[in-house]
Amino acid sequence: MFENEKRMAAMEALKFVRNDMRIGIGTGSTAYYFIEGLSELVKNGLRITGIPTSKKSEELCRSFNIPVDYNIKDIDIDFDGADEFDPYGNLIKGGGGALVREKIVAYNSREFYVLVDHSKYSERLHKFPLPVEVLPFMSEKTLENIERLGCRASFRDDKKFISDNGNYIIDCVFSYTDPELESQIKMIPGVVEVGIFRHLATKIFQGTIDGCRIIDVK
Numbered sequence: 001m002f003e004n005e006k007r008m009a010a011m012e013a014l015k016f017v018r019n020d021m022r023i024g025i026g027t028g029s030t031a032y033y034f035i036e037g038l039s040e041l042v043k044n045g046l047r048i049t050g051i052p053t054s055k056k057s058e059e060l061c062r063s064f065n066i067p068v069d070y071n072i073k074d075i076d077i078d079f080d081g082a083d084e085f086d087p088y089g090n091l092i093k094g095g096g097g098a099l100v101r102e103k104i105v106a107y108n109s110r111e112f113y114v115l116v117d118h119s120k121y122s123e124r125l126h127k128f129p130l131p132v133e134v135l136p137f138m139s140e141k142t143l144e145n146i147e148r149l150g151c152r153a154s155f156r157d158d159k160k161f162i163s164d165n166g167n168y169i170i171d172c173v174f175s176y177t178d179p180e181l182e183s184q185i186k187m188i189p190g191v192v193e194v195g196i197f198r199h200l201a202t203k204i205f206q207g208t209i210d211g212c213r214i215i216d217v218k
């Protein structure tokens, strides 16, 4: 859905990539267009090092001959998609189950550029169930503890979905996903990471029917 908007967001963001940059490489269908476009630039001589945010994106990079290295201290810009964003640049991520690595890379990047189609915008985060990665150990209790915060929660694919880190994803339906929930959920033992990304995005590239809108996050 909205493939053209996703492609436009990715193409616009690619204009910010320069020689010798170390860049975070996101996960998902929008990040795919970014990786595809990046591979063309690399083929034409661009020198970059990529830090992929999932095994899937790493495989894609390798198949496109994009150099990959995880032993990088300073990441210049991270480019990734999102499931939902609000006017303050708060994000929900993890629809593809890659939230842990995505958050580590975003946190350690000087800039974090988010690539989305128009449908991802909400005045208040409420459309997309909040993904939370949890350890398998006593995960039923972890789910109960998360539900106490006021949501309906379920294991993704009845625990058949296993993250790149060997964990489960719990999808949580809140009537409103208050960004403040990030720290409350993270306090629950067994929770590895929460798909709320606050104070991380620096620019949002939103594909629209006739181009791409760039939003600078204050």
Ligand SMILES: O=C[C@H](O)[C@H](O)[C@H](O)COP(=O)(O)O
Residues within 6 Å of the ligand: 026, 027, 028, 029, 030, 031, 080, 081, 082, 083, 092, 093, 094, 095, 096, 097, 098, 099, 102
């Ligand atoms: O775990 C996956 C990621 O957070 C994705 O970046 C997110 O789900 C957006 O994916 P898409 O671009 O396919 O909508």
